[in-house]
Amino acid sequence: MRVGNHELEVPIIQGGMGVGVSLANLAGAVARCGAIGVISSVNAGYREPDFEANPVVANLRALKREILRAKEIACGKGMIGVNIMTAVSHYEETCRCAAEAGADIIFSGAGLPLSLPEFVRGTKTLFAPIISSARAAKLLLRHYRTRYQEEPAMLVIEGSGAGGHLGFSEEELLADTAKSNEEILSETLAVAGDISVFVGGGVFDGRDMARLMRAGAAGVQIATRFIATEECDAARRMKEAIVCAKEDDIQIVKSPVGMPARAIKSPLLEKLARGEKYIALKCNGCLTACKKGTEIPYCISRALIAAVSGNWEEGLFFSGSNAGRVNKIVPVAELIGEIMGEYKEAMA
Numbered sequence: 254m255r256v257g258n259h260e261l262e263v264p265i266i267q268g269g270m271g272v273g274v275s276l277a278n279l280a281g282a283v284a285r286c287g288a289i290g291v292i293s294s295v296n297a298g299y300r301e302p303d304f305e306a307n308p309v310v311a312n313l314r315a316l317k318r319e320i321l322r323a324k325e326i327a328c329g330k331g332m333i334g335v336n337i338m339t340a341v342s343h344y345e346e347t348c349r350c351a352a353e354a355g356a357d358i359i360f361s362g363a364g365l366p367l368s369l370p371e372f373v374r375g376t377k378t379l380f381a382p383i384i385s386s387a388r389a390a391k392l393l394l395r396h397y398r399t400r401y402q403e404e405p406a407m408l409v410i411e412g413s414g415a416g417g418h419l420g421f422s423e424e425e426l427l428a429d430t431a432k433s434n435e436e437i438l439s440e441t442l443a444v445a446g447d448i449s450v451f452v453g454g455g456v457f458d459g460r461d462m463a464r465l466m467r468a469g470a471a472g473v474q475i476a477t478r479f480i481a482t483e484e485c486d487a488a489r490r491m492k493e494a495i496v497c498a499k500e501d502d503i504q505i506v507k508s509p510v511g512m513p514a515r516a517i518k519s520p521l522l523e524k525l526a527r528g529e530k531y532i533a534l535k536c537n538g539c540l541t542a543c544k545k546g547t548e549i550p551y552c553i554s555r556a557l558i559a560a561v562s563g564n565w566e567e568g569l570f571f572s573g574s575n576a577g578r579v580n581k582i583v584p585v586a587e588l589i590g591e592i593m594g595e596y597k598e599a600m601a
């Protein structure tokens with residue numbers, strides 16, 4: 254399929270995973286297989302020496318470097334995307350930085366990316382909103398057309414089975430009453446016209462992919478399975494946490510940003526359930542919506558950095574609903590080969 258000027262051999266987007274879970278290594282390896290590899294912008298500079306002192310500068314510098322490295326690894330194949338949540342501080346600067354560094358596409362969710370077309374204007378970078386309902390898709394498309402006379406390269410639906418922050422209410426998630434991926438897809442296709450729609454959130458194998466593509470999706474977004482790959486940028490302990498997790502180890506948690514999120518049961522979550530607090534000594538103001546200070550039970554930035562660094566005791570391990578089915582760490586090419594094999598068989 255074509256996305257802008259790019260020919261995509263594999264209609265899979267590797268979902269962006271912060272903090273630091275999807276950087277150049279993972280995104281580059283995915284793109285090298287002909288798919289879309291995505292770097293997450295959130296606190297991309299967490300390993301920079303000046304991260305504590307000057308997080309904005311460190312993050313922008315690291316983001317640029319990761320994009321350039323991912324492109325080198327990809328050897329001109331697939332596409333390199335950057336996931337920039339609308340909820341991050343310095344959103345505009347981050348979008349402009351990614352576009353200037355040559356990102357092929359920016360994906361943006363966790364809120365409505367209303368101004369995104371403006372921030373990539375004049376560059377070759379495409380843009381795509383991540384949405385959890387057809388209503389959001391309709392609103393954004395109308396806004397992009399009237400305000401900018403532009404259309405996104407695609408729409409990405411993030412359904413209720415996804416990992417990380419979720420665009421559904423806690424009640425819906427706990428009672429399992431959120432709309433299915435298929436329902437949201439069919440409602441979104443009705444407003445999307447000829448814009449491609451990708452679907453993610455609990456997509457596990459090539460059979461899921463075939464089912465969604467038969468229902469009209471142009472492709473799928475998969476994240477959790479890519480954590481358990483050799484090339485994933487997280488520490489081995491985080492990959493093992495995904496491999497070891499059983500279905501009932503996955504739970505819905507409250508994020509300090511006010512949204513529900515999905516994560517693996519861990520010592521940190523047990524401590525929080527007992528009412529303990531876990532606040533950073535120094536807040537770097539990473540998310541605009543975070544209530545900060547003493548109002549929140551834990552600093553999400555610190556907990557996600559602990560997770561990606563392999564600190565089981567203090568980490569918050571975001572995960573999609575299907576982590577219980579992931580049972581080994583494999584190279585990216587093997588995972589994509591397996592999914593595409595199953596997909597082709599299911600479509601035959």
Ligand SMILES: Cc1cc2nc3c(=O)[nH]c(=O)nc-3n(C[C@H](O)[C@H](O)[C@H](O)COP(=O)(O)O)c2cc1C
Pocket residue numbers: 267268269270271272274293294295336338362363383411414415416417418453454455456474475476477478570571572573574575
């Ligand atoms: C560890 C982790 C971190 C994530 N971080 C982000 C993020 O920074 N921004 C974002 O838009 N989505 C984020 N997500 C959501 C994924 O990009 C993706 O849409 C979703 O997890 C897909 O579902 P799956 O994991 O079941 O395949 C994250 C998911 C995980 C598991």
